[in-house]
Amino acid sequence: MIQRVDQSSPGVAPAQSGPTEAGLHARVLDHLGTAVCGGDLAAGSVLNIDELVDRYAVSRSVIREVLRVLASMGFIETRRRVGVLIRPAEAWNVFDPQVIRWRLASAGRMAQLRSITELRTAIEPHAAWLAASRISPDEASDLVGIAAKMWAAGEAADEARFLRLDIEFHRRVLAASGNEMFVKLQELVAEVLTGRHHYHLMPHHPDQQALHLHAEVAQALQHRDGERARRAMVQIMEQAFDEMKSMWEQTAG
Amino acid sequence: MIQRVDQSSPGVAPAQSGPTEAGLHARVLDHLGTAVCGGDLAAGSVLNIDELVDRYAVSRSVIREVLRVLASMGFIETRRRVGVLIRPAEAWNVFDPQVIRWRLASAGRMAQLRSITELRTAIEPHAAWLAASRISPDEASDLVGIAAKMWAAGEAADEARFLRLDIEFHRRVLAASGNEMFVKLQELVAEVLTGRHHYHLMPHHPDQQALHLHAEVAQALQHRDGERARRAMVQIMEQAFDEMKSMWEQTAG
DNA sequence: GCCCTTGAATAAGTCAGATCTTTCGGCCTA
DNA sequence: TAGGCCGAAAGATCTGACTTATTCAAGGGC
Numbered sequence: 001m002i003q004r005v006d007q008s009s010p011g012v013a014p015a016q017s018g019p020t021e022a023g024l025h026a027r028v029l030d031h032l033g034t035a036v037c038g039g040d041l042a043a044g045s046v047l048n049i050d051e052l053v054d055r056y057a058v059s060r061s062v063i064r065e066v067l068r069v070l071a072s073m074g075f076i077e078t079r080r081r082v083g084v085l086i087r088p089a090e091a092w093n094v095f096d097p098q099v100i101r102w103r104l105a106s107a108g109r110m111a112q113l114r115s116i117t118e119l120r121t122a123i124e125p126h127a128a129w130l131a132a133s134r135i136s137p138d139e140a141s142d143l144v145g146i147a148a149k150m151w152a153a154g155e156a157a158d159e160a161r162f163l164r165l166d167i168e169f170h171r172r173v174l175a176a177s178g179n180e181m182f183v184k185l186q187e188l189v190a191e192v193l194t195g196r197h198h199y200h201l202m203p204h205h206p207d208q209q210a211l212h213l214h215a216e217v218a219q220a221l222q223h224r225d226g227e228r229a230r231r232a233m234v235q236i237m238e239q240a241f242d243e244m245k246s247m248w249e250q251t252a253g
Numbered sequence: 254m255i256q257r258v259d260q261s262s263p264g265v266a267p268a269q270s271g272p273t274e275a276g277l278h279a280r281v282l283d284h285l286g287t288a289v290c291g292g293d294l295a296a297g298s299v300l301n302i303d304e305l306v307d308r309y310a311v312s313r314s315v316i317r318e319v320l321r322v323l324a325s326m327g328f329i330e331t332r333r334r335v336g337v338l339i340r341p342a343e344a345w346n347v348f349d350p351q352v353i354r355w356r357l358a359s360a361g362r363m364a365q366l367r368s369i370t371e372l373r374t375a376i377e378p379h380a381a382w383l384a385a386s387r388i389s390p391d392e393a394s395d396l397v398g399i400a401a402k403m404w405a406a407g408e409a410a411d412e413a414r415f416l417r418l419d420i421e422f423h424r425r426v427l428a429a430s431g432n433e434m435f436v437k438l439q440e441l442v443a444e445v446l447t448g449r450h451h452y453h454l455m456p457h458h459p460d461q462q463a464l465h466l467h468a469e470v471a472q473a474l475q476h477r478d479g480e481r482a483r484r485a486m487v488q489i490m491e492q493a494f495d496e497m498k499s500m501w502e503q504t505a506g
Numbered sequence: 507g508c509c510c511t512t513g514a515a516t517a518a519g520t521c522a523g524a525t526c527t528t529t530c531g532g533c534c535t536a
Numbered sequence: 537t538a539g540g541c542c543g544a545a546a547g548a549t550c551t552g553a554c555t556t557a558t559t560c561a562a563g564g565g566c
Contacts, residue, residue, distance in 0.1 A: 022557095024520075025321065048546065059521045061314065064548085068278065068318040069325045072351065080547050081529040094437050095348030098325065115434045118383065119376070126375035181368045184347050275528095277549075301517065312550045317519085333518050334558040 043088035131176035132226030296341035384429035385479030
């Protein structure tokens, strides 16, 4: 008879993704990933497969599949005659969405937020600039419409709706840039923004200035004025960055 | 007795990583990854495990481990009672170094080069700007030194050495920005630059202008002048971008 | 005739244990 | 002391059985 997993040995909380979804693989992966990101498994530590089989009460197959995935994320390295070596943070694939989720759920949350926000700050203005020469009239019109809806949601103080529209707006700008890596990046950012909302780390009283700037970006793109779109987006990013900076200073400063 | 893998069924060339390294897992992974990136396995196609077991003449374990990794990269999705579903390019983790390597080795090479170059163009100026306020005097001095060596390598027309120094220069600027995601990004770029050199896609006669701009960045950082560093880096990127644009226009235009 | 329930078939998921291969460390010889 | 041999350790791979979820279609109820 098979012993069911009890999942309580290490004192680590699994990531935010709901109520322990189906699949042994996913559960073990999530648990180990969280442990590595959270520093409960320090770099240089050595595990071995049998130990993990015992700890999680699952078969070798499951453990090995998990280890292969962790290895592809740069979390571990396996060596014959040695075991499973935990690798340092510099080796992690910090762009992997899963890794970002784990880091956001760990003590390094603020560092992750800062990194991604800086990345956005660098990317989005350039994306807006690129989009100006690649966007179709329809897409541009849609953007103007979304900016208008954001204004309405701001007036109505409908936070959830505003968040959705905000994410949609930025997603479309990045999509219009015609660079698939930028689009992928937006998925990460969306996760961060949603997470921020979820963790109530976001007072976010959408102010007039931000609303105006989004409209400005949309209009500039409609007029195919890349430079103007870029400047407006820079201002949006500066504002978002300041907002976040004040936040993490009061949390971790 | 176990039948050794012959590895010749599908007409796909494995990625650039040398002479078929050790490990069944790595070989099958590389082969399937290349096939997906190269479009030999179209989105929506369905495979099943037993078929793969036969095709590669390896055990279920190996195949399953490979599939888990591919799934974590967004290449596939497995469904009970259905099989292994190939996912469309939009789902891929385009920031995964391994994925980038496969894409560079596939027909989508030029698209990948363009995406990464655009990404760089967006990131590096911002990184230079950030670095100005975070770099240490020693690191700044080192940068000045490297810029000088680049100049020497350019004079001597030593291409390989110039490439190494160029990569090192940008790596250090990104490292000095204090953002671990930027550093990781540089690893991708380094791979691209090296690949470009490897594929002889890079005439790269390092001109005076580029050399001067690198020195300019280094000096600006030493003087902690973020805006000046940013502007110089923008020019470097514009030049690199033009260089690449002319290249892919003659190749795929 | 249409919709819902039910059951069988299918393919992935999981398990258990055996065997192979590589590598490390100690020991032996020159 | 240096270099090579041998055995143990731990991952890598193989095998085949069993479990579980999903889908599709047949059959019954409305």
